[in-house]
Amino acid sequence: xxxxxxRANKLKKIYSSEFEKIVALKEIDVEIxxxxxxxxxxxxxxxKTTFLNLVGCLDRPTSGKLDILGCDPAKSxxxxxxxxxxxxxxxxxEDFFLISSLNSLENVQLPLIFARNFKNNTNPETLLKxxxxxxxxxxxxxxxxxxxxQRVAVARALVNNPQILLADEPxxxxxxxxxxxxxxxxxxxxxxxxxxxxxxxxxxxxGHSTDRIIHLNDGKIEQDERLVK
Amino acid sequence: xxxxxxxxxxxxxxKSRSFLTIGGVAVAVAVLVCLLGFNAGYQEALTSDVxxxxxxxxxxxxxxxxxxxxxxxxxxxxxxxxDEDIYKQIISDPDIDKITPLLVQxxxxxxxxxxxxxxxxxxxxxxxxxxxxxxxxxxxxxxFSSDDADEVILGYDKAESIQKKLQKTVGDKISIPGEDxxxxxxxxxxxxxxxxxxxxxxxxxxxxxxxxxxxxxxSIGIKLKQIDRLQAFEERLYPIASIQVISMSxxxxxxxxxxxxxKILIMSVAFIAIFVAIIGVINTILMSVFERTQEIGIMKAxxxxxxxxxxxxxxxxxxxxxxxxxxxxxxxIFGGNFTELLVRKVMPYAPGGRLLLITPELLLFSFFGxxxxxxISGLYPAFRAASMRPIEVIRSGE
Ligand SMILES: Nc1ncnc2c1ncn2[C@@H]1O[C@H](COP(=O)(O)OP(=O)(O)OP(=O)(O)O)[C@@H](O)[C@H]1O
Ligand SMILES: [Mg+2]
Numbered sequence: 001x002x003x004x005x006x007r008a009n010k011l012k013k014i015y016s017s018e019f020e021k022i023v024a025l026k027e028i029d030v031e032i033x034x035x036x037x038x039x040x041x042x043x044x045x046x047x048k049t050t051f052l053n054l055v056g057c058l059d060r061p062t063s064g065k066l067d068i069l070g071c072d073p074a075k076s077x078x079x080x081x082x083x084x085x086x087x088x089x090x091x092x093x094e095d096f097f098l099i100s101s102l103n104s105l106e107n108v109q110l111p112l113i114f115a116r117n118f119k120n121n122t123n124p125e126t127l128l129k130x131x132x133x134x135x136x137x138x139x140x141x142x143x144x145x146x147x148x149x150q151r152v153a154v155a156r157a158l159v160n161n162p163q164i165l166l167a168d169e170p171x172x173x174x175x176x177x178x179x180x181x182x183x184x185x186x187x188x189x190x191x192x193x194x195x196x197x198x199x200x201x202x203x204x205x206x207g208h209s210t211d212r213i214i215h216l217n218d219g220k221i222e223q224d225e226r227l228v229k
Numbered sequence: 230x231x232x233x234x235x236x237x238x239x240x241x242x243x244k245s246r247s248f249l250t251i252g253g254v255a256v257a258v259a260v261l262v263c264l265l266g267f268n269a270g271y272q273e274a275l276t277s278d279v280x281x282x283x284x285x286x287x288x289x290x291x292x293x294x295x296x297x298x299x300x301x302x303x304x305x306x307x308x309x310x311x312d313e314d315i316y317k318q319i320i321s322d323p324d325i326d327k328i329t330p331l332l333v334q335x336x337x338x339x340x341x342x343x344x345x346x347x348x349x350x351x352x353x354x355x356x357x358x359x360x361x362x363x364x365x366x367x368x369x370x371x372x373f374s375s376d377d378a379d380e381v382i383l384g385y386d387k388a389e390s391i392q393k394k395l396q397k398t399v400g401d402k403i404s405i406p407g408e409d410x411x412x413x414x415x416x417x418x419x420x421x422x423x424x425x426x427x428x429x430x431x432x433x434x435x436x437x438x439x440x441x442x443x444x445x446x447x448s449i450g451i452k453l454k455q456i457d458r459l460q461a462f463e464e465r466l467y468p469i470a471s472i473q474v475i476s477m478s479x480x481x482x483x484x485x486x487x488x489x490x491x492k493i494l495i496m497s498v499a500f501i502a503i504f505v506a507i508i509g510v511i512n513t514i515l516m517s518v519f520e521r522t523q524e525i526g527i528m529k530a531x532x533x534x535x536x537x538x539x540x541x542x543x544x545x546x547x548x549x550x551x552x553x554x555x556x557x558x559x560x561x562i563f564g565g566n567f568t569e570l571l572v573r574k575v576m577p578y579a580p581g582g583r584l585l586l587i588t589p590e591l592l593l594f595s596f597f598g599x600x601x602x603x604x605i606s607g608l609y610p611a612f613r614a615a616s617m618r619p620i621e622v623i624r625s626g627e
């Protein structure tokens with residue numbers, strides 16, 4: 001059991017508004033091992049973002065069981081979810097979502113402000129060096145290219161030494177070369193640190209460079225493809 | 230990096246808006262400080278003015294007692310005259326400790342105020358004047374050589390301006406505009422910080438002769454042996470039909486009452502200023518919260534708790550209010566002179582001392598007042614920001 005980073009049992013998510021109910025995830029069963037590098041693929045509206053948000057403790061499931069490194073988000077209060085997000089999970093978004101008033105270094109330092117007594121972190125400068133941006137420490141987001149922005153975002157996601165890195169279409173705004181570079185970086189982190197990585201993407205070629213592809217469609221797992229190297 | 234730095238950086242991002250909001254707070258603080266400072270200062274200045282006058286009781290011709298009193302306080306003439314005989318009649322009253330006759334006359338000087346023209350006040354006095362006024366002393370020169378000499382003693386400020394304009398001082402001769410007589414300056418009074426510093430003082434008889442009002446006075450200043458004998462004293466003077474007795478403490482009370490009603494008006498203006506400043510602060514912070522919906526969502530996604538976001542927004546509000554408080558205090562200290570000028574124009578009677586008393590306690594009080602206001606006005610925007618949900622925000626960004 002300790003082997004699993006993420007385990008979902010009949011995981012269900014319904015978005016209900018005044019007028020309708022949208023079932024975004026229909027009782028999904030999935031297990032992701034520690035140290036796995038997994039891609040989630042599927043057409044738009046398949047539920048990829050929904051799944052990542054549940055795993056990332058940004059949202060709560062409607063029903064079903066979810067186990068993230070031994071924690072159950074359904075049974076945790078807001079404060080606890082916050083701790084999980086800070087201590088165990090790093091998030092990377094398609095739109096980078098850097099804070100425009102802060103430079104690269106400060107953006108990477110930002111999660112440390114919220115971490116309070118949690119001190120298991122990596123030096124932000126070391127991290128930026130690691131993602132190849134040691135010459136861009138004092139640049140602001142509007143002075144950086146898309147590829148550089150996403151690498152700052154990755155550094156920010158890693159500053160609290162998370163065990164799981166979640167990336168929602170991280171290459172959506174990048175060209176082919178930068179997209180490949182980012183996946184290479186992911187692979188390196190996965191190999192060297194044993195980081196569990198879950199990436200949602202539309203890019204089949206990039207998906208095939210990972211360990212496993214989970215095909216989602218209409219809220220269900222259509223195919224769970226393990227790639228042998 | 231700390232919350233404070235983060236909050237500061239955000240305020241810096243919208244420089245002009247933050248600056249205007251801080252300005253609004255600063256104005257509100259400045260108005261408050263000036264107002265409260267005025268409150269304390271006016272009362273003190275008026276009291277010291279009345280005390281410096283030395284009289285507890287003033288005898289004048291019948292008329293409006295408060296008009297008479299303020300005119301005397303201001304060193305103005307325009308009063309009806311009383312007969313010198315009355316002075317002689319009451320001088321032996323058993324309750325009187327000290328008594329002095331006064332004749333105040335205004336003379337128009339076309340050269341005054343750089344040719345704009347204005348009135349100068351000439352007071353006819355006797356030696357007893359100096360006994361009644363505890364802080365009137367000769368700075369240089371000496372008292373009149375005789376009680377009808379063509380001599381003049383200058384108030385401190387008047388002496389300075391004459392020295393500067395005419396290069397004349399003790400021993401020199403000056404003339405009264407419109408009169409033939411020349412007067413020798415025999416002495417200069419020390420500064421009393423009252424309006425009399427700007428006056429000319431002549432021997433009473435000389436004044437009566439020059440202004441051709443022999444045997445007349447404008448008022449009689451009296452200090453009683455015991456102030457609680459005032460009523461008995463007043464009753465004894467009652468039969469003299471042409472005069473009235475004015476007690477200065479009464480006058481003080483009446484002036485303060487008058488000022489109080491004006492103060493209520495100004496207070497309401499101050500409250501409006503503070504109210505507008507609060508709305509301004511809330512508006513600025515709320516706007517920046519809404520503009521940063523996405524950013525706040527991101528911070529939550531990377532681990533910020535509700536409390537963290539609350540703190541962040543709250544600190545921004547506090548920075549605005551603190552800076553506003555500091556600038557407001559500076560404005561109050563340096564703009565106080567301007568306010569004083571304004572107050573002197575609109576107030577029924579403005580005493581000679583400083584009207585605005587800005588003490589450290591007052592500044593501290595206003596400063597903490599504005600911080601408390603900041604704490605309160607930051608609550609709502611901070612609460613709004615804290616309750617934003619991260620996924621909605623991130624979704625809206627996609
Ligand atoms: N907050 C929400 N409220 C209502 N419906 C939602 C909400 N979020 C997602 N949905 C719906 O749930 C379904 C799954 O959405 P989700 O964002 O998970 O898809 P996705 O696979 O990430 O798609 P894409 O590739 O376009 O990002 C969609 O039909 C979407 O409209
Ligand atoms: Mg999506």
